[in-house]
Amino acid sequence: MADGKQAGEQLQFQAAILRYVTDSVIVTDLHGTITYWNEGACVIFGYSALEMIGKTLVVLSPDLNVAQHVDNFERILAGHDYAGEWQGRRKDGTTVWLDVKTTILRDTEGTAIGLIGISKDITARKEAEERLCQSEKLFRALIENMDGGLGLTDVNGIITYISPSTTRMVGFLPEEFIGRRVFERMVYPADQEATERLWARVLEEPGKSHALEYRSKHKDGSFLWIEVVGLNLLREPGIEAIVWNYRNVTERKQLTEEVARAKEQLEAILRNVADGIVVVDGSDRLIYANDAVAHHFGLPTSEAMLASSQANITHKHDMYAVWDEWGRPLPACERPTAQAFRGKPAQALVKFQSKITDHVYWSLVRAHPIFDEQGQVQYVVCVYTDLTERKEVEQRKDHFISMASHELRTPLTVLSAYTQLLRERFVAEDRQEAAQYLSKMNDQITKLTRLVVDMLDISKMQAGQIDMAREAVDMEALAREVVESLQPTTGHHLLIEGEARETITGDRERLGQVMMILLDNAIKYSPQADTVVVRMARAGDMLTVAVQDFGIGIGNEHQGRLFERFYRALSKKDKTYPGLGIGLYIAHEIIQRHAGKMWVESNEGSGSTFFFSLPA
Amino acid sequence: MKKRILVVDDSQAILDVIELILEAEGYEVATSQTGACFRQMERNPPDLILLDVLLSGEDGSEICQGLKSDERTRHIPVILISAHAGLRETAGGCGADGFLVKPFHLTDLRDIVLEHLA
Numbered sequence: 001m002a003d004g005k006q007a008g009e010q011l012q013f014q015a016a017i018l019r020y021v022t023d024s025v026i027v028t029d030l031h032g033t034i035t036y037w038n039e040g041a042c043v044i045f046g047y048s049a050l051e052m053i054g055k056t057l058v059v060l061s062p063d064l065n066v067a068q069h070v071d072n073f074e075r076i077l078a079g080h081d082y083a084g085e086w087q088g089r090r091k092d093g094t095t096v097w098l099d100v101k102t103t104i105l106r107d108t109e110g111t112a113i114g115l116i117g118i119s120k121d122i123t124a125r126k127e128a129e130e131r132l133c134q135s136e137k138l139f140r141a142l143i144e145n146m147d148g149g150l151g152l153t154d155v156n157g158i159i160t161y162i163s164p165s166t167t168r169m170v171g172f173l174p175e176e177f178i179g180r181r182v183f184e185r186m187v188y189p190a191d192q193e194a195t196e197r198l199w200a201r202v203l204e205e206p207g208k209s210h211a212l213e214y215r216s217k218h219k220d221g222s223f224l225w226i227e228v229v230g231l232n233l234l235r236e237p238g239i240e241a242i243v244w245n246y247r248n249v250t251e252r253k254q255l256t257e258e259v260a261r262a263k264e265q266l267e268a269i270l271r272n273v274a275d276g277i278v279v280v281d282g283s284d285r286l287i288y289a290n291d292a293v294a295h296h297f298g299l300p301t302s303e304a305m306l307a308s309s310q311a312n313i314t315h316k317h318d319m320y321a322v323w324d325e326w327g328r329p330l331p332a333c334e335r336p337t338a339q340a341f342r343g344k345p346a347q348a349l350v351k352f353q354s355k356i357t358d359h360v361y362w363s364l365v366r367a368h369p370i371f372d373e374q375g376q377v378q379y380v381v382c383v384y385t386d387l388t389e390r391k392e393v394e395q396r397k398d399h400f401i402s403m404a405s406h407e408l409r410t411p412l413t414v415l416s417a418y419t420q421l422l423r424e425r426f427v428a429e430d431r432q433e434a435a436q437y438l439s440k441m442n443d444q445i446t447k448l449t450r451l452v453v454d455m456l457d458i459s460k461m462q463a464g465q466i467d468m469a470r471e472a473v474d475m476e477a478l479a480r481e482v483v484e485s486l487q488p489t490t491g492h493h494l495l496i497e498g499e500a501r502e503t504i505t506g507d508r509e510r511l512g513q514v515m516m517i518l519l520d521n522a523i524k525y526s527p528q529a530d531t532v533v534v535r536m537a538r539a540g541d542m543l544t545v546a547v548q549d550f551g552i553g554i555g556n557e558h559q560g561r562l563f564e565r566f567y568r569a570l571s572k573k574d575k576t577y578p579g580l581g582i583g584l585y586i587a588h589e590i591i592q593r594h595a596g597k598m599w600v601e602s603n604e605g606s607g608s609t610f611f612f613s614l615p616a
Numbered sequence: 617m618k619k620r621i622l623v624v625d626d627s628q629a630i631l632d633v634i635e636l637i638l639e640a641e642g643y644e645v646a647t648s649q650t651g652a653c654f655r656q657m658e659r660n661p662p663d664l665i666l667l668d669v670l671l672s673g674e675d676g677s678e679i680c681q682g683l684k685s686d687e688r689t690r691h692i693p694v695i696l697i698s699a700h701a702g703l704r705e706t707a708g709g710c711g712a713d714g715f716l717v718k719p720f721h722l723t724d725l726r727d728i729v730l731e732h733l734a
Contacts, residue, residue, distance in 0.1 A: 406670065409699035409718055410627045416719035417633040424722065449719055456700070 006108075024098070024119040027105060030077075032056045035114060044098070044121050046091030060088045076102055076115060085122065097126035149246035155234055157182045157199060160241060169226075169248050171219030182244060188215030188223050195228075202230035202242060213249060225253040276363070276384035280337060282377065296386045297352070298359060319356070325349040327463070340367035340380040349387070362391035398459035405456035412452065416445045443489055450516075454582050458565060461589045468593050469507040475543060475614075476500050478508060479534055482515045492523050493531045500536035500543055502616045510590045511614075517583040518547040518610050524577065526551025526607060542596075543616040550607040559600055563588035587612070618644040619733050622662040624651065624679075625697070626672045630718075634666065637722060638729065651679050658688045664733055666716075669698035677710040684711035693732035 024044045027036035033056055037049040045052075045060060052059070076082050082102040090096050098119040105114040143150050149166025153159050162177040170186070183195045191214035198212045209231045215223040229245040270277055276293025280286055286306060294305040297320075324330045330350060332338060339346035347366040353359070364385040372378040423438035460466045476499065483494045515534070522532040529550035536545050554562065558569030568581040591598045591612045602608035621643045623634050631647040638645045646653075646662065651674045665683070669676040676696060683689040695714035708715075714728050 406699050410630060413699070413719040414627070414629040414633050417637065417722065420722045421633070421637065445719065 010108075024117075024121075026052075026057075026117045026119070027114050028057065028117075029114045030112060032073075032115075036116075041119075044090075044096060044119065045088065061086075072102075073115075076104055077112060079104065085126075086119070095123070096121060097123045147247070149244075151177070151182065151244040151246070152241040153182045153244065154241060155203075157203075157242070166246050169246060170216055170224070182242075186217050188217070191215050198228070198230060202232050206232040206235050208232070213253070224248055225250040274386070276386065278382045278384070280380045280382065282341075282379070287379070292386075293384050296361060296363065296384055296388075298354065298357065298361075320352040320354055320361075323351040323353070325351075327351070336365045336367035337380055337382055340369040340382075341377050343369055343371075343377055345369065351391075360388065362387040394462065398462055401455050401459040405452045405459075408452045409449070412445060412449050416442060416449070419445060451580070454580070454586055457586050458582050461586065462565070466589075466593070468510060468590075470505050471508055472503045473506050473508045473511055474503045475511070475545065476536060478512055479515060479536065479545070482512055482519065483534065486516070486519055486523075490523050491530065492526070494519065495531060495533045496536070497533055498536040500538055500545075502538060502543060504543055504594075504614050504616050506594045506614065507590075511594070514587040514590050514612065515545070515547070517587045518612075521583060521610070522547050522549035522551070522608075524579070525549060529607070538616055539613075541616055542613040544611055544613040546609050546611045548607065548609040553604040553606055554600065554602040554608050555604050559602065562600060563598065584610075618642065619664070620644045620646065620660075620662040621664045621666065621729065622653065622657075623647045623666045624653065624671065624676070625649070625666075625668040626670075627668075630668075634725070637725060641726060641729075643729070650674065651676075654679060654683070654689075661689065661692055663692070664729060665692055665694045666729075667694055667696055667712075669696050669700070677712070680712050681710040695728055695732060 024041035025038040037052040086100045102117040150163040152161040216226040227247045233239040276296040279288035289302040336346035352361040369377040370379040426435040526549040565585040566581040596614040598612040693713040696712045697716045
């Protein structure tokens with residue numbers, strides 16, 4: 001008992017020391033009942049000695065793995081100290097990580113009387129470890145799942161890490177990279193030198209990124225375009241590696257190449273088309289011009305045109321006088337470009353005359369608006385077809401016709417005068433038959449004269465040189481006059497129907513010419529019929545005149561082009577109808593100059609009706 | 617005393633036929649293919665002038681304007697003749713008294729001459 005007492009005192013002494021140790025010291029008997037609980041244990045677990053003595057350790061470890069615990073217990077009893085990390089629970093329910101050493105407690109005789117456990121709180125360390133582990137997981141996940149790839153090499157360029165995303169990119173397995181030198185056997189031969197230079201630069205300049213696009217081998221034998229960025233972090237503590245970022249840019253590269261190719265093609269086309277092309281932006285700046293347009297306007301190259309602010313379209317009227325097809329000045333707001341900026345494609349035959357050189361350029365100008373997403377006109381594309389040469393030829397031809405017409409008129413005048421003289425003489429001698437022959441001769445001379453006049457008119461109309469008189473014209477009286485003058489020369493019966501008591505303002509001679517042309521045609525193209533009808537009616541503020549025949553008619557396919565110069569609506573079987581294809585052109589032009597309209601309604605085989613209407 | 621008419625046209629054939637027509641009417645007709653005839657005209661002025669507009673190298677309307685701005689010749693009636701009906705307005709502009717389109721009806725020629733000689 002004295003020994004027992006002594007032992008008890010010793011225990012108390014030891015316990016007094018242990019009370020002040022910050023580590024938790026817990027003693028249990030061999031059944032696991034707590035017999036000692038020091039101050040450190042109070043601090044770590046939050047339970048007081050009073051609360052815990054007599055309880056079992058289960059309180060501290062609700063999720064205790066009993067089998068494991070028993071196993072550990074047995075091993076300790078067998079003389080093997082336990083050391084390990086252990087997760088317990090504080091009084092407040094929070095988790096505490098402990099570094100535990102458990103050893104057997106013996107009395108002085110060496111008999112095991114309990115277990116003594118000494119624990120250090122390692123929660124903070126554990127949590128830090130946990131966080132580190134988490135963040136490593138996170139980064140790993142990021143690296144392994146990112147689009148691009150990531151690799152690490154050492155100072156010799158030996159790959160120490162390669163992300164799965166990299167290997168996916170090129171179809172190889174990570175183990176096929178690890179231990180190899182970066183870029184080794186992976187690069188398109190032509191790019192090897194560049195990758196070597198990149199390696200050298202990255203190595204030489206720590207902390208600085210260097211990028212390169214190169215072609216890398218894919219396991220399937222194809223090549224991909226890779227953009228690699230190398231960053232030397234060999235001196236960065238904790239990293240001590242060269243970091244390589246990889247990105248597959250094949251698609252982008254192909255797209256860029258395609259765009260470049262398409263652009264080149266387009267450029268080549270634009271450079272080589274005969275038409276001049278310019279693009280003007282919303283603020284009227286010239287943003288594109290091809291060489292053709294520069295040549296068209298007498299400049300050496302498109303660069304010269306773009307460089308010169310004077311070549312700007314808006315300034316063109318400073319450099320060039322601009323006229324329309326008929327030689328009238330064309331105001332800036334009526335030009336095709338201006339019209340296109342108002343949202344509608346437009347075209348016009350335009351004459352430019354340089355104010356510096358007096359040079360004349362004829363262009364067919366076609367302007368097309370290009371809209372932005374808001375529907376505003378962003379650009380206007382102008383196409384200039386150079387018609388200068390054609391116009392010059394046309395002008396020479398018109399001049400020729402004009403001269404020829406004049407030259408022809410002199411002999412016609414002489415012929416006509418002698419024919420009339422002769423006729424008068426025969427009449428005086430009462431030789432009626434001979435006089436009649438000469439009348440017929442003179443009619444034909446008149447007809448011939450009209451053809452010559454028509455030819456002259458055409459060339460004048462083309463040149464815009466025809467002026468229309470503005471006088472009061474009684475259309476009904478005019479129609480009667482024309483009919484009366486024509487009736488004796490034809491077997492057709494010429495009828496006038498309807499009334500038009502109004503006079504209109506216009507050129508009497510020219511309007512008479514229109515009726516003459518329409519009646520002439522009506523007679524000519526209805527050889528089987530015997531009537532031609534002229535109708536007059538007023539509708540609203542327009543006076544409409546119709547000339548109807550019952551002849552061969554005009555096919556649909558011709559009706560749209562009838563009023564073109566020299567156009568003849570003839571099928572093979574109609575070849576026998578002579579004509580120059582100028583009458584309707586002249587008539588149409590005259591009516592247009594009177595601000596009127598001319599049109600036709602016709603069916604093949606059942607005749608035609610030509611209409612014209614004039615402002616009354 | 618016969619009335620004197622001067623006819624100027626660059627075509628001899630035209631001059632011939634007009635001369636024929638007008639002499640038959642009892643006029644005295646002088647003809648010229650150029651405008652040179654007007655230089656000494658004041659010595660023996662005609663009673664009427666028939667003048668072609670398009671003379672070779674000369675402009676009939678200009679000649680007409682010259683005659684009309686000269687006090688000594690202003691009173692002489694000038695009738696322009698032209699193949700171009702469109703030149704009728706030009707005729708008015710240069711002070712001509714009449715205008716005749718080629719080819720013409722003989723009666724039109726006779727009437728216009730008679731009218732301006734009256």
